[in-house]
Amino acid sequence: MTEKGTDRRMYKGNFIFAPAPDRLETIENGYLLVEDGIVKSLSRTHSEREPSIPLEDFGDHLILPGFVDLHFHASQLNQRGLGLDRELLPWLENYIFPEEAKFSDPAYGKEVYQRSVKALARYGTTRSVVFATIHLESTKILFDLFEQSGLGAYIGKVNMDRNSPDYLRETFEQSIKDTLEFTKDFTGGNDLVNPIITPRFVPTCSGELLKDLGDIARNKKLPVQSHIAENLAEIDWVKELHPTLGSYANVYEAFGLFGDSPTIMAHCVYNSDEDISLMAKNRVFAAHCPYANLNLSSGIMPVRKYLDHQVPLGLGSDVGAGHEVSIPKVMVAAIQSSKILWLNSSKKLKPLNLVEVFYLGTKGGGEFFGQVGSFEEGYEFDALVIDDGDLGTKDLTLEERLQRYIYIGDDRHIQERFVRGKRISL
């Protein structure tokens, strides 16, 4: 039965995954067959016909899809928990821009990025979409570190050629040159680590830069990430800078950066219903970053509207505005924020439930990577083995154990991490 050279492995345990926002699958003592890193089958019984396949038995542990973080600033790890009495723009100016400037020194970059990649692995974030800084050398180091780690990621060399301090601003020419250099090996193939076009946000990128980045993305079929509608002062500023282009989303669209290639927009706190419809139409992903939005007093993204509009959607830690690397903690914050919005909307916007946020933090975000974030057939085997024994599992269903782990578990409960079938070491 086995084709020559095919790597086949069987894993046994309690599998939990969400194929849809309203559906949780739990398979107690299931058997999952992986072929060359891809899920082949998941069943409640062990096929007697395949005794030659090595079986790893994780006993009573939970096996979950790896967590997906759609918005992580690897360069801001050192700024977590600092300056959070500010709102977005002064926080950037006083805390983030001075920190990011340090990444002109590749040695500094390497030191921080090693810790960032390790933190993602430790907290079970098997795939992430990452902002570096404007600095080419440091960003290449980050790329290499991800490749060495075995984690999956999109890495963005950040572009900014206006409205930032001298010490953290590129010329238009350098920005394009470095972007082309950083993305030159991208083939659109099956690599685990890939570049992504990353204009920081409209205020720090001239129209000419945005336009050329849009062209590069379209021509090279490169994905795109940026920020949108996080804070009201930011939105006013964009309006001032581009008074004739319409909404914030329209500005990105005008420059070919709103879905011409696969795109993620972080925050989406204040998008209009028209903008939300546009995101759905263009299949632009929204990265919901509830902790960052609370920490910077930005507001609460109305996630329910995005789900109703069927906008592709995932979660973001947004480290360092978000202080938690852990996607389960972000899931909890997403639920909590949505409960406040439910109260604030006269109970119109129904709160998110556990299955919905679990979906967002696995398959929802995973869709940006292809077939990632689920244990359905054909999905890449990204998985976490969770030993929740000390959380008290007695008399609990698998769904309750998942809830419990999401709310009160931490990195110590993650016993094993797999990405595309390969075990990750910390």
Next chain:
Amino acid sequence: MTEKGTDRRMYKGNFIFAPAPDRLETIENGYLLVEDGIVKSLSRTHSEREPSIPLEDFGDHLILPGFVDLHFHASQLNQRGLGLDRELLPWLENYIFPEEAKFSDPAYGKEVYQRSVKALARYGTTRSVVFATIHLESTKILFDLFEQSGLGAYIGKVNMDRNSPDYLRETFEQSIKDTLEFTKDFTGGNDLVNPIITPRFVPTCSGELLKDLGDIARNKKLPVQSHIAENLAEIDWVKELHPTLGSYANVYEAFGLFGDSPTIMAHCVYNSDEDISLMAKNRVFAAHCPYANLNLSSGIMPVRKYLDHQVPLGLGSDVGAGHEVSIPKVMVAAIQSSKILWLNSSKKLKPLNLVEVFYLGTKGGGEFFGQVGSFEEGYEFDALVIDDGDLGTKDLTLEERLQRYIYIGDDRHIQERFVRGKRISL
């Protein structure tokens, strides 16, 4: 200089404490002298005159006052993270009451309570105000476990004689009898662990029970704790039960349970301005439990108003509606909740800052215990030694290191715990 039998110890390290909501003291490489568990002095230099006093040097570590939790249900540890798609009343009925009923079995009580006390110690909560259940035997066990632990606590045998299931309801007579038995040894002396009168909340206590509990508290000078104004349905219910007594606060007051002896009221989400003024006048403590209020979709307590009215105020984990035992995590939630309230109030209710929540989680709540929660002279030496080396301390001020630790530290960073001068072992 040393009196005979006086225990004197000197500790060296980076001391941080908040004597007031708007004042943070940081003493780098300070020397703190403790006599018989009480802070005698804290200075930047080592007195040469006292070479005989043993000195413990904690190097570059932070030394903080122990954390204070004004509202912790020791019986709900096993329910953390479960059923949080419900609001207060159905959550109680479906999850909490069935769980609390299990504490009729002292063996079950012992098993859970051991873990609850250990969790408090692990997370650096050196003082707590605790709900047990209605069951005398289990509650006595909890009391003994706290005494053995070295932690400080007020322990409440819960009273409920109406509006709860048969399996979790006392008769009026039994409730009073068991309360008298549980509190019989209370002398008002200097013990670290003491009983506290604990009517669950108005809906589950008849008027006759509330009145007698008020009398007991006043006669024996026992403190009181309960819940107030957590949820709108709960408030309506109280109004229905006591239509002529006025506000929820007025109901407690009518039965002598609103400040006749030292009193804590948890939640205070929906108290009127008059009720807030009454709390200030009667010196009734508010326990702010932001995680519980988010998790049960209750709302956000306007803490700023309570600070402005100078209501005595501290933080509560409210485990199990709150999922985090850690008071630093509760501090972060308090800040985040207040930022939403700031946005919702057209920026009228200024958000809480780090110093304010740090004060609330140490000296603010500590005031319920006397001189607790600060390193001022005369305060009991409750302290945590924090090794924050792996959080990145380079170039940070002590205030920034505190911020960082509060946001991203966890129990692993707590190296030592002291209560009233004595080291606590886990």
